[in-house]
Amino acid sequence: MSPIQQLIFALVATNAGGEGKTMLAHLLHALWIIAGQPVELLDGDAGNYAARSTVKNARSVGWGVGATYAPQIVGALEGSHSVVDLGANAYASMREIVELLPALRDGFVDIGYRPVAFLPISTSKIAAGGALLALGAKIQGFDQIYVRVDRDQSGNFDPTFNAPVVVDLGHLAPGLQQYIRGPGRSMAEAVMNPPPGYHIAATHVAYWMLDFLQQPPIAAIFGTRPAEVLLAAYPDEPPYIGYQILQLEDTTDKALTEKARRTTILSAIERNGWTAEGLRVVATLMDAGAI
Numbered sequence: 534m535s536p537i538q539q540l541i542f543a544l545v546a547t548n549a550g551g552e553g554k555t556m557l558a559h560l561l562h563a564l565w566i567i568a569g570q571p572v573e574l575l576d577g578d579a580g581n582y583a584a585r586s587t588v589k590n591a592r593s594v595g596w597g598v599g600a601t602y603a604p605q606i607v608g609a610l611e612g613s614h615s616v617v618d619l620g621a622n623a624y625a626s627m628r629e630i631v632e633l634l635p636a637l638r639d640g641f642v643d644i645g646y647r648p649v650a651f652l653p654i655s656t657s658k659i660a661a662g663g664a665l666l667a668l669g670a671k672i673q674g675f676d677q678i679y680v681r682v683d684r685d686q687s688g689n690f691d692p693t694f695n696a697p698v699v700v701d702l703g704h705l706a707p708g709l710q711q712y713i714r715g716p717g718r719s720m721a722e723a724v725m726n727p728p729p730g731y732h733i734a735a736t737h738v739a740y741w742m743l744d745f746l747q748q749p750p751i752a753a754i755f756g757t758r759p760a761e762v763l764l765a766a767y768p769d770e771p772p773y774i775g776y777q778i779l780q781l782e783d784t785t786d787k788a789l790t791e792k793a794r795r796t797t798i799l800s801a802i803e804r805n806g807w808t809a810e811g812l813r814v815v816a817t818l819m820d821a822g823a824i
Contacts, residue, residue: 537570538756540612542641544634544650544675546619548668549661553653553682556710557702558618561651563720564742568758571613575606577620577630603636611644624671638674649754650675653702654694655684662694669696678750700748705741706778713738715781725766734784736771739763775799797824 545558558574565572576593617634624631638648650672654665669677679696686704705713712734713723724742727735745751746760772793778784783792798815801824805811818824 538754540641540646541614541754542638542646542648543614543616544619544648544672545616545653546623546650546668546672547621547653548624548664549658550621551684552621552655552661553680553684553702554621555618556705557651557653557680557682558616559713559720560702560742560745561616563724564746564755564759565614566719566721567725567742567762568755569762570758573610573613573615575610575615575617577617577623599630600632600636603633603640606633606637607640607644615641615646624668634672635674642674648675650677651680652677653680653682654690655682656687656689657685658691660691660693662691662696665694666696698750700745700750703741703744705738706783708778708780708783709734709737709741711781712784724763730786731784733771733786733789736767736769737789739767740770772796794824 543561545554545561547554562572562574573592617637619630619634641648650669652665652669652672654661665679669679677696677698679694679699680702681690681694681699682702683704712731713720715723715728718726718728720738723731724735724738743760743763746755746763752760772789773796774789774792775796776792778789778792782788798819801815801818802811805814815824
């Protein structure tokens with residue numbers, strides 16, 4: 534186990550569904566596991582408990598749990614990083630859990646934790662930026678990191694969104710999302726212990742993680758250890774794939790190898806031209822096994 538950086542009390546919160554909140558909570562949890570550091574996941578989304586559904590031993594915190602329970606929760610989690618996946622619109626609901634969070638923050642701060650709120654915003658949502666900044670104003674006493682989640686690979690974020698600390702979480706294809714949520718495995722297990730026939734999928738997820746880790750606000754939290762572990766396991770970048778990866782069956786090594794081959798062929802055609810002569814050049818390269 535690597536030396537522990539300052540322990541973190543991480544809150545992941547949004548004011549709308551579908552922003553990538555649970556994916557982000559899983560990612561934070563997985564990166565600490567990969568770093569060899571103790572971490573606990575608290576699922577505060579009473580609507581569906583999505584975070585708990587794919588992480589073994591994740592704990593649920595119902596919306597009816599008030600501030601009086603904070604000392605018990607802090608005592609139970611002391612010594613581990615803690616990630617709370619808060620239900621969408623919890624602050625608008627004014628449920629008891631909103632009163633619990635400041636008490637948890639104060640309890641963790643008293644024993645040396647750094648409280649950090651991660652606030653995700655996804656693509657193609659008009660005026661989402663202003664709404665998220667308004668939510669951030671309600672979350673007091675936390676360092677705040679706004680996370681732009683490229684949910685649909687469009688990069689089409691609210692152009693008016695302007696926050697002090699912003700990082701990006703790149704697009705992860707739907708099929709790869711299904712892969713990391715497979716039955717009986719967490720995101721960390723999907724990357725560090727992939728089942729037979731899914732090495733390429735695990736590599737794609739590892740480099741998606743590395744892109745997130747290289748950003749200074751994230752590196753300041755996790756240090757260098759998770760990136761070192763990922764690069765040791767996957768020293769070579771995965772092949773570029775210009776095709777959609779929509780289903781779990783698209784993520785096998787066989788399927789991804791074929792998609793990569795087709796991508797290479799299309800790239801060669803683009804280089805040589807969509808003409809009879811260009812296609813003959815590509816066909817010659819294929820016959821020679823060059824592509």
